[in-house]
Amino acid sequence: MMRRTRDELAEMKLRRVLQQNQNLKAQLETTRLPVSQASQSLIKYCQSTKDPLIPSIWGPAENDHFVPLRKKWKCCTVM
Template identity: 35%
Template sequence: MSSTQQQQLQLKIKYLKLKRINELNNNLRNELGRERITASNACLNSINYIQTTKDYTLPEIWGHPQPNSNHFIINSNMSSLQQRHQNNDTSNGCCTIM
């Protein structure tokens, strides 16, 4: 290798090192800019959320839901399904359970 090629190679290596250091520096700046809270504050936030948001998976706090209060089931569909089941009417349904 000639001396000019060696110098160009060294410059490229130095440029790549500088680029890597700048990327690391930017990552550290971004990390420093993140909002941080202490663990005790995070726990207090969790406790506050649990105490103010109804969640029936915590029956110790909120008790058990009322029998027909499931908001994931559309009441009109549920009542028609119950009526069909009581009448053994499967003609209007799309499926048969055996």
């Protein structure tokens, strides 16, 4: 009886090790992107995408649709 329990435990341990091995193989095959390339892509995206919450970069404040709210209420707007 004790022998069977040890065999079952050993089999469960083997299954876990095999599963972990498969996971590691899958991670090994994943394509990697160098940090320099990823950061360059992020910089390019930030420079080309307009952010309405940063109007000073994209033009004068009169073109910002958040400015009338600030002038009217004379306080900060929390979004």
